Amino acid sequence: xxxxxxxxxxxxxxxxxxxxxxxxxxxxxxxxxxxxxxxxxxxxxxxxxxxxxxxxxxxxxxxxxxxxxxxxxxxxxxxxxxxxxxxxxxxxxxxxxxxxxxxxxxxxxxxxxxxxxxxxxxxxxxxxxxxxxxxxxxxxxxxxxxxxxxxxxxxxxxxxxxxxxxxxxxxxxxxxxxxxxxxxxxxxxxxxxxxxxxxxxxxxxxxxxxxxxxxxxxxxxxxxxxxxxxxxxxxxxxxxxxxxxxxxxxxxxxxxxxxxxxxxxxxxxxxxxxxxxxxxxxxxxxxxxxxx
Ligand SMILES: Cc1cc2nc3c(=O)[nH]c(=O)nc-3n(C[C@H](O)[C@H](O)[C@H](O)COP(=O)(O)OP(=O)(O)OC[C@H]3O[C@@H](n4cnc5c(N)ncnc54)[C@H](O)[C@@H]3O)c2cc1C
Numbered sequence: 599x600x601x602x603x604x605x606x607x608x609x610x611x612x613x614x615x616x617x618x619x620x621x622x623x624x625x626x627x628x629x630x631x632x633x634x635x636x637x638x639x640x641x642x643x644x645x646x647x648x649x650x651x652x653x654x655x656x657x658x659x660x661x662x663x664x665x666x667x668x669x670x671x672x673x674x675x676x677x678x679x680x681x682x683x684x685x686x687x688x689x690x691x692x693x694x695x696x697x698x699x700x701x702x703x704x705x706x707x708x709x710x711x712x713x714x715x716x717x718x719x720x721x722x723x724x725x726x727x728x729x730x731x732x733x734x735x736x737x738x739x740x741x742x743x744x745x746x747x748x749x750x751x752x753x754x755x756x757x758x759x760x761x762x763x764x765x766x767x768x769x770x771x772x773x774x775x776x777x778x779x780x781x782x783x784x785x786x787x788x789x790x791x792x793x794x795x796x797x798x799x800x801x802x803x804x805x806x807x808x809x810x811x812x813x814x815x816x817x818x819x820x821x822x823x824x825x826x827x828x829x830x831x832x833x834x835x836x837x838x839x840x841x842x843x844x845x846x847x848x849x850x851x852x853x854x855x856x857x858x859x860x861x862x863x864x865x866x867x868x869x870x871x872x873x874x875x876x877x878x879x880x881x882x883x884x885x886x887x888x889x890x
Pocket of ligand 1: 609646647648649670675676677678703704705707708723724725742743744749750751752753757758761765772775776777803
C-alpha cells in the first residue's frame with residue numbers, strides 16, 4: 599500500500615523504523631535479530647536507506663526484499679540520486695517497482711567519503727530534479743527529506759524551505775524530517791511549511807540517543823542541535839554507564855514522541871541505527887499510554 603493510503607486508512611498515528619543495509623557479516627547477523635524484534639512490534643512500515651553513488655545498491659535491494667517478502671512488512675525504499683546517471687536511476691527504480699515497492703523517498707545524497715567516486719556527468723544536482731525525473735515515469739508515492747533546523751549547506755532556512763516547496767511542487771507526496779532534540783524546531787518548521795503552501799503530510803524523524811560518540815558525530819554531520827537539556831541530562835548520568843545512557847535516550851525520546859503525537863503528528867519515524875532496544879522501549883511505552 600502507498601504511504602499516503604496507509605495514513606488515510608490508519609485510525610491511529612503510524613509507527614515506522616528506518617534501517618540500513620549491513621556493512622559486514624557481523625552487522626548482518628545483528629541486523630537479522632533487530633529485524634525480527636522490530637517486526638514483532640508490527641510497525642506500519644519500515645524504510646531502507648540507499649548509499650549515495652549507488653554504494654549500497656545491492657545491499658539495499660536485498661534488505662528491501664527480505665523485509666517485504668520474507669517478513670511481510672510494508673517497505674519505503676529510499677533512493678539517493680547523487681552521482682547516478684539517468685540509466686542507473688531507471689535501473690534501480692524499475693527493480694523497486696518490479697519487487698512491489700509502492701513508496702519511495704527521493705534524496706540527493708552526499709559525496710561518498712570512503713572511495714574515490716566519479717559522479718556521472720548527467721547526474722541530477724538536487725532532490726527536486728530527482729522528483730521531477732521520477733514523477734512522470736513511475737506511479738510511486740514519493741517522499742522527500744525536510745530539515746526542521748535547515749539543511750546544513752543551505753544558505754538560509756528560508757531558502758531551504760523554498761527548495762523544499764520546489765520538491766513538493768515537482769510532485770512529492772510527503773515529507774520525512776531529519777531528527778531534532780527540541781520539538782520546537784519541528785513545530786516551527788511545520789508552521790513555516792504550511793505558511794508557504796506546503797500541504798503534504800510531514801512525518802517527524804526521532805533519533806533516540808544510543809551513545810554520546812554517535813550522537814556527537816551524527817549531529818556534526820547533519821547539523822542537529824544538541825540542546826542544553828540533552829547535555830545536562832547526560833552529564834547527570836554516571837560517567838561511562840552505557841545502560842543508563844540508553845535508558846535516558848529512551849526516556850527523552852518518549853517525552854518527545856508524546857508531545858509530537860499530542861500536537862497531531864501523522865506518525866513517528868524512528869531512526870533505529872539498526873538497533874532494537876531503544877525502539878522497543880519507546881514503542882512499548884507509547885502503546886502502554888494508548889498513544890499508538
Ligand atoms: C529522512 C531522510 C532520509 C535520508 N536518506 C538518505 C539515504 O537513504 N541515503 C543518503 O545518502 N542520504 C540520505 N539522507 C541524507 C541526505 O541525502 C542529505 O541530507 C543530503 O545532503 C541532502 O539531501 P536532500 O534530498 O535533502 O537534498 P536537496 O533537497 O537537493 O538539498 C540539498 C541542499 O541543496 C539546497 N538546494 C536544494 N535545491 C536547490 C536548488 N534548486 N538550487 C540551489 N540549492 C538547492 C538545499 O537547501 C540543501 O542545502 C536522508 C536525509 C533525511 C532527512
